Amino acid sequence: MRPLRFLGCLWGLLSVQALRFSEGGGTLHTRRFFFVGGSYVKQGKSEVVHGQMYVERLTPAKVTQDFPILFIHGLGMTGSNLINTPDGRAGWADYFLAEGYEVYLVDQPGRGRSAWKEGVDGNQITVGATWIESHFTATRNYGLWPQASLHTQWPGNGTVGDPIFDEFYKSVMPSLVSSVESSLLVTAAGSNLLDIIGPVILITHSQSGQFGWPLADARPSKVKAIVALEPSGPPFDNPSTLSVSSLVRPYGLTEIPIAFDPPISSPADLNYHAVKVTSDYTCYQQVPPARQMVNLVDIPVLVVTAEASYHAVYDDCTVQFLAEAGVNVKHVQLEDVGIRGNGHMIFMEKNSLQIAEDVINRWLQQSLTSSCLAFDLCYASYFEFSQSCL
Template sequence: MLVSPALGTERKEKPLVIVEQGSLAAGGTVQKTPGKYTNNAPTSQGQSLHGDHLYAFYQVPEKPRRLPIVMLHGAYQSGRSWETTPDGREGFQTLFLRRHFTTYIVDQPRRGRAGNSTVAATIDPAPNDQLLFDQFRLGAWPDFFNGVQFDRDPEALDQFFRSVTPNTGPYDASVVSSAMTALFERTGPAILFTHSQGGEPGWLTAIHSTNVRAIIAFEPGSGFVFPIGEVPTDMPSAAGTLKAVEVPPNDFARLTRLPIVIYYGDNIPTEPSAERGKDNWRVRLAMAKLWVAAINRHGGDAQLVHLPEIGIRGNTHFMMSDLNNGAIADHVSRFLAEKHLD
């Protein structure tokens, strides 16, 4: 029996065999300053800056399946979202390695281990733990929701807050999708997992790369793309107004060539609410339903799974690391099998 170093919890899993692992950068740009570089009197002249690339850590299990999985995180996060859960259990990275999928864990450009931005930004030490507790639907601070699938051990919450990391440059979905497209050129055909803010660059990556063979999107929060002339009206909420993104019809049509499933968790109201953390997700779920309908109206293959409606309850915005993440992984695995992608 093994012991998790995160919280000292016992684990019963069998040893995981990895036959290859490594990391790489993909995409990005190079900026060059005119002039001549002088070794012993260096200035910016004649020098270059490599930036706006992503970082990807990959692992290959024994007997790997034919399609790897690329996992893209959301706002305030890095690739850690997919790794060990805040309470020390196996996250999606390991759960899917055990299912014999090669995994690529991404830190998007200007975040985490891909922090070299070509555009300046100021990083302010803003206190926002309580806002994120509400925003990510763990509860209404300081109280957890009843039945929430999050470990209430204070150490788990501390680990969760310490997963938050800032942008080192302005967030730009096109910069992220450009780097992701470059990564898919390296991986070849693969499955794309996205979370939250990763939704929009995920759609854009699939538009630009035929190597994206399926998208599994966990609570996409913004950047829903619609063809010109079919953009829904803006959706106001207690947390602000959600706007869709307009793209050329030919670009949108590329999203109809691959299977897509979107997951949303619990504690999302169907009617307007004064509770900011909840109402924020009311409009995002509503927009996602319109988006799925648009994809299917154009001949695509998209579905939305609202977990409480199928009897899976208590999930937060981070369902891939919730206490029942194994059940979520099982549902995803069934989807991939149904689409002959396993």
């Protein structure tokens, strides 16, 4: 019996290691794609489908997690940006596949493989290379906010002509100008997707942060957790101005309606006031007692902020708004857990896998009940697993 037990343990060890992330090659998985949402609308004398969303489903050889991950990308991006990094390393999609998660990637409606329709969809804009340099990849060269000088984790020098920057910038897509239009389209198509695939872990980034809240609001039972990577903010206002007249998120964190308790009939019902965050920065919060984001209060939320990003200036305001609105939110500022030098594109940077492992996945395991691996050993390391077989 002992040889059979040894072979069983050896098979288990190999199975666990096969599912682990390998820098040299991708994780074994199957790939499918489909479309959700959309409707036929008039275009000239014919009809076209508008508002559809491309969905890519990646399933590892062995699914060990209870809930799949749904990634929604940010401005100018598509789902392909999660596949690998601009310098050729495997991306977060592969990491989470190796951890036993099924992964769904989407292209927002009106972008990439979710085709924009002329005369039907709204105007588009493409983010320029200089803006990308100054806000994402070479922030030290521009110094537009105090923390910009701390940025060290982008691979390459982050400027036009650098092969890694050029590879990244070639992936930048035209995006709908109107965030209201994008919010409505993503919420509609995303709700359709959740009705099809069931409960998910929702990971948003940047622009899509303000799409994640109304999606979870529309389907609260289908969103088991939200990881918001530097979500759109701060509340109500743009980070570039503190003028009330420039109100851009009238519902606090969103541009489209979301449920509050007590209910509101219009954004005017949300009373807000200026709150001094630092000596040189002010943001807006609800006037107490804050109305509650009633459909989000049972969903655990993680907000992640990088040390050198422009979000380091104001993500505290976003987290405060969520907490005062009754949301169970945890805020991880990467420098506080020893992860230094990151900018806004944390899932592309040199230490991206450390962030996925030590911050995102660790929080998910703490926040959700997950399935066990072979021999009823949950998330065991190689050493722990091997010792149990002796």
